[in-house]
Amino acid sequence: MSEAPIISIQNLKKYFKVYRKKPGLLGSIQSLWSREYEEVKAVDDVSFEIYPGEIVGFIGQNGAGKTTTLKVLSGLLYPTSGEVSVLGFNPWDRKPDFQRQFALVMGQKNQLWWDLPAMESFLLNKAIYEVPDAEFDKTLDKLVELLDVKDIINVQVRKLSLGQRMKCELIAALLHSPKVLFLDEPTIGLDVVMQKVLRDFIKAYNQEFKATIILTSHYMGDVKELCKRAIVIDHGQKIFDGDLQDIIDQFARNKILSLIMNDKINQKQLEKYGQLKEFEYPKATLLVPRAKAAKIAGQLLTDFSVADVNIEEPTIDAIIRELFLSQKKVH
């Protein structure tokens, strides 16, 4: 990648102080004069660069520091230390020229006016972001078409389903055609069908508008389908940055062998081939070391009468869990 990065973070740190209350009446009274504060390292020395047009998955458990990082990138949080540049701006300056070029969408917060049709919020954003009439109409038409919401943008937001609302939230956030998009759990609470619709939209938007997107999500499906690159963060520290495939290669120690047996066999007989995850005759699932998977499968085929055998990669969730577990051991 010869281009200059559009987002660059160097040694970013963001620490918070939180207060711990002791339980009970006594604890409450005690807290009147002495309070114990604890320093939480929400982001602890994180660096990365993101290039124009990338979709990057930001993965981490609750409280890992994902949202904090996004907030720093949006200029909402002042970093404790480190250097941050987004679109060539220091986000913290919160210059209107910068703000007009990015959008932050938070699945758990909404900007639409609850009691009015979404169209009213769109028009307000048009004024705030100073979008010219022609451009507004063009972008709106395009977004409405991509998300298929023509019939609902004039219905009061409170009468919309969660999925419909999220679609309108996205439109409101994208009307000014931001070059950089921060999506914080955009599919949270949505059903599987709607998650898929939104993913397809994000992909299409990225291609159509050449936008750079950072996405955080609990749903690995989102990340797997959208992002080639993933940054994994745990306890405020970056523990992985690279191709999603690399995570699989590095951390998926096992493969899954699914068997359908012809003959009745003993559970014990299978256990010597690998870690038995499930056994319900005639089906069995074994976890086997990656490197030996093919060999073990062959062994099983010769040792037993097997109707069907399948070698699969573990789910990405399981791999990430594995990754976090390996980190915990380090800590």
Add this chain to the structure above:
Amino acid sequence: MRRYFALIQLWFIKALEYRAELVVWAILTLLNTVILLAIWISVFRGQTSVNGYQVGQIMQYFLLVTVINGVTASHFEGWRSQEVREGKIDHYLTKPISYPLQVLLADIGNRLFYLTLILPITFLVYYVFSLSFNLGTVAFTPLVIAQFIFLLGVGYLIEFSCAMIAVLLSFWFEGAEGLEHFKWITISLFSGFMIPLEFMPGWLRSAVDILPLKYMYAIPIQVIQQRVTLRITDFMYIFFFLAVIFFFQRWLWQKATAKYTSSG
């Protein structure tokens, strides 16, 4: 009984957590009292007595109003009604104590904390003002104290019941918490909270004499100032009135639970 104390204690702790808010209330209450006193001092400027009151007595009157208000006034209509409207009271309904009783215990817990704040401050203000003004002596005989505490309880129950009725009405009506404004205005007008009886025009005074709200402010203050003693007819009237609002409240609660459970 133990569980009742546990609930009171829980809400006391909760109040302690939100102490900053209660401190703000206490300061505001105090500020309003001081301003009210300033207004009355200016009414008395250049005059030793107005409508049979001396400036010290009128100040004593409003300081006592603050004390009574601190003990009796309820402010939970707003958020409780909201809870009801948003259907957030399920966890109260699953407990083996009735909802109105839980509200009462919570309010007592809250109030106990509030009183530990407001009472010392009020007495301090009382003391400061007594340095410059003759606030009149207060004879705390057991009889006076007993009557005063009894009337504080009565005042509290009236306030609580009115607030509870507003909360219960919010099972049916959207703006039920708006009823608290009617409560405040009615109590201000007819209880002696706003102005002593002697300053009221004739028609208002007759209305106050007939209505039971006078037992909230005017009468307890007169008891403290040893201008009246409760008679048996007063007790009968008080009990009759409390019984009426209690049964009304209970009836509403029964209707409300029926409505709540049927609408799901």
Add this chain to the structure above:
Amino acid sequence: MWKSLKKYWFIFWKFRAIRFMMLLEYRGNFWFWAFVSLMWTVFNFFFFDLIIGARNELAGWNKTEMYVLISTFTMLDAFTWSFFYHNMRDYIASIFNGQLTITLTRPINSQFLLSVQNNSYTNVVRFFVGLGILIVTLRNGQIPLTLAGVIGFALFFFISLLFVYTLWFIVATCSFWVDRLDNINELVPSTRRVWQVPKEVFTGFASTFFSVLLPLSLIASLPSEILLGRASFQWLAYYAVFTAVLFWLAHLFFTFSIRKYSGVAN
């Protein structure tokens, strides 16, 4: 500059239109609260009528003058409830629930956006009741009106609104510095008793405090004094300068507090 002003002007009215549309959604609510607000207005006049009734004057202001003061207060108070109360409530709530993030990412002055997003129309009736009583009182009291008096009144009415707004904004901004304070929004309106009495009610330290250090007692007194032809230039100048400085400080404090803002979740 001109373009920017136009944008802010447009957005200001856009919000009013949005709120009006919402009002039409909840008409029943509107009438109910308009009634409640009217009831308080009547109650307030009645309360002061009783107090003035005791001596036919209060701190050197006769009944007519007191009515001018209370109606001025009523009009100011109508703004308090319809404008400041709602915006500052939303502002404070947005600090505690993290919704402020959305406002801060917008390419527009955040203080402006936070201060104009909301309003209610329920107190419009109250404003006109105040204005009506003011006009009737001036006419019945045979108080001569001059053009300069009316303009001065309007100007200082505006300054008072600015003063109340600024004070409220500073108090609301304190929410950045506390864990949680539900009733912080009640602080400024709770001082309304001070605004609605003549500044001469306060003597000694109270007078210094409410007229000079925190000139709450000038809010309704000064515009009324202009109408009554008894205003003193020194007080007017002091109040105007105080308000301007306070406005500037509010802006500084806001900018400073934004740094403290950490968002609710991380």
